[in-house]
Amino acid sequence: MPRPDSPDDPVVDVRGLRMAYGTNEVLTGVDLTVSAGEVVCLLGPNGAGKTTTIEILEGFRAPSAGTVRVLGKDPMRAGDAWRARVGVVLQSWRDHARWTPRRLLTQLGDYYAPYSTPERPRPYEVGWLLDTVGLTEHADRKIVGLSGGQRRRLDVAVGIIGRPELLFLDEPTAGFDPQARRDFHDLVHRLSDLEGTTILLTTHDLAEAEKLADRILILAGGRIVADGSADELGRQVAGRSEVRWACGAERFVHPTDDVVAFVRRLFEQHGGELTDLEVRRASLEDTYLAMVQRFESGARTRPVLEEVVR
Numbered sequence: 365m366p367r368p369d370s371p372d373d374p375v376v377d378v379r380g381l382r383m384a385y386g387t388n389e390v391l392t393g394v395d396l397t398v399s400a401g402e403v404v405c406l407l408g409p410n411g412a413g414k415t416t417t418i419e420i421l422e423g424f425r426a427p428s429a430g431t432v433r434v435l436g437k438d439p440m441r442a443g444d445a446w447r448a449r450v451g452v453v454l455q456s457w458r459d460h461a462r463w464t465p466r467r468l469l470t471q472l473g474d475y476y477a478p479y480s481t482p483e484r485p486r487p488y489e490v491g492w493l494l495d496t497v498g499l500t501e502h503a504d505r506k507i508v509g510l511s512g513g514q515r516r517r518l519d520v521a522v523g524i525i526g527r528p529e530l531l532f533l534d535e536p537t538a539g540f541d542p543q544a545r546r547d548f549h550d551l552v553h554r555l556s557d558l559e560g561t562t563i564l565l566t567t568h569d570l571a572e573a574e575k576l577a578d579r580i581l582i583l584a585g586g587r588i589v590a591d592g593s594a595d596e597l598g599r600q601v602a603g604r605s606e607v608r609w610a611c612g613a614e615r616f617v618h619p620t621d622d623v624v625a626f627v628r629r630l631f632e633q634h635g636g637e638l639t640d641l642e643v644r645r646a647s648l649e650d651t652y653l654a655m656v657q658r659f660e661s662g663a664r665t666r667p668v669l670e671e672v673v674r
């Protein structure tokens with residue numbers, strides 16, 4: 365039995381997780397580990413099982429099989445003290461529509477006060493939190509009158525009011541305008557860098573994943589098919605970089621695995637004639653699409669795909 369608070373223990377440790385809804389097998393053997401202080405992003409196509417995985421880790425859904433340990437406990441059996449250490453940003457806060465954000469956050473914050481420790485005083489101060497999520501101006505308006513993006517900011521505030529050690533964010537920026545998105549990214553960095561909060565998030569915004577995540581997991585076909593930083597994943601997809609150049613009026617494009625060797629040859633052969641040169645590295649979007657495609661084409665003939673990454 366792992367000691368819950370040893371800094372060396374993984375915050376999330378999942379082995380052989382399986383989940384079926386009736387005959388629909390959504391997760392067929394997920395293994396994943398998240399260490400203290402990491403920001404990990406779970407990517408995957410629609411219906412891959414990201415929300416299902418997160419809900420199981422949150423203790424909101426019982427898995428069909430496998431071992432799940434979150435902060436050293438089985439989420440389905442963990443008590444209030446465990447829950448106070450975990451923050452969850454749900455899709456949208458619907459209760460208490462006639463309350464104000466300030467009242468709601470104050471009320472929810474009181475729930476966490478008994479779980480305050482000298483190392484981690486709980487809850488956050490409500491005024492500070494309202495300011496941090498950009499809701500000060502709307503703090504005393506009824507929740508029912510907030511815009512979609514303002515409600516989403518409130519969702520985030522509700523998720524972190526208890527100063528969680530582990531925070532789950534399921535598509536946190538869906539519906540955010542660019543400013544709200546940037547503010548949110550700053551908040552995630554702040555929680556991670558200053559508070560040491562461990563964060564597991566899902567998103568379909570690959571630029572967001574690249575910006576926020578220390579590590580990216582790709583869930584496809586019921587398993588984790590890729591695990592690494594954006595750069596590490598990129599290196600596993602061959603032919604990813606593209607060199608574009610011009611000789612006089614003629615333009616050329618060539619994909620390559622080894623940009624330096626290719627450009628060196630280019631200079632040796634055409635150095636004097638080159639009028640333009642550009643190296644375009646594949647984005648996380650290119651990598652992600654290539655990996656999911658590789659998985660899907662392989663899956664038609666081979667159900668097990670560990671070789672995609674390892």
Ligand SMILES: Nc1ncnc2c1ncn2[C@@H]1O[C@H](COP(=O)(O)OP(=O)(O)OP(=O)(O)O)[C@@H](O)[C@H]1O
Nearest residue numbers: 385386388390408409410411412413414415416417
């Ligand atoms: N409560 C449920 N009952 C039955 N099937 C469900 C339930 N919740 C999810 N599913 C099914 O499980 C699969 C995975 O759904 P899930 O919401 O976990 O995927 P996701 O990766 O989060 O998708 P998205 O990117 O679209 O949000 C889907 O086929 C979905 O229809």
